[in-house]
Amino acid sequence: MLSFDLFELAQHQNPTPGESLEDAKSRRVISTVYYAVFHLLCETLADQLGPDVGAVLRYRMQRALKHADVREVCASLANGKLPKFLEGTMVVVPLQAKAFAEAFMELQERRHVADYDAGSPHSAYDSGAVLLMGSEAFSTWRKLRETPDGRAIALAFLVARQFKGK
């Protein structure tokens, strides 16, 4: 699975403080951890929606998930609020979903800073903290996706945008 390979790569690349190219390595680790988590969500959706469709369609389905859409759903869940698409389908935002949503939002923001903000030096502490956060997000999502609420949230990542205001 690409998600696991990316995460393992990030673990191997994490620099130590003071190491040569620490800033660049730290940035790459942060970006890779974020993409590992994002691909985990993509893989979940492909597993849910098309387990038997074959590799080509599976990869195409994985391309359907949009970063901004996941973030929007996560912003709602992190605030303890169900997005419109999920209203009435669960009583409250599950604690694991809230924890995952908070981690996802932070990972995405950290990825943006790491990839686009050249004036912001990065340290091995930055990437070390992101690696641990990513590891916890992996673990949380893998438990969550085994539950009906988790599967509903995965669908929300894909389609919640279509239900805004309806």
Place this chain on the structure above:
Amino acid sequence: MAAVEKNIQTSDEEIVRKAVESETPMPAIITSYKIESTYDYEGEPATLVTFYVKQGTPAGTETAKALNELSSAVRKKSRALGATNFQYFRFGKSA
């Protein structure tokens, strides 16, 4: 409008400052911190907290755990005190 926006941001920044200050004792590896009002990548107001880590601290799992627990505690406290902006955290090296 700009003044109102600024006031909202300042207010959140002050709330987050209180949340950070309430974290006593702070982990021994932290030497200082900086709190800034900023915008996230989506253009929404956000608060960035940078903690500076003592020279020579190893960047292993224990350090990462301490840093993430500190961030998580500050985020929870900030929300409880009424902060509404997105908060995120960075970890720099002490000069």
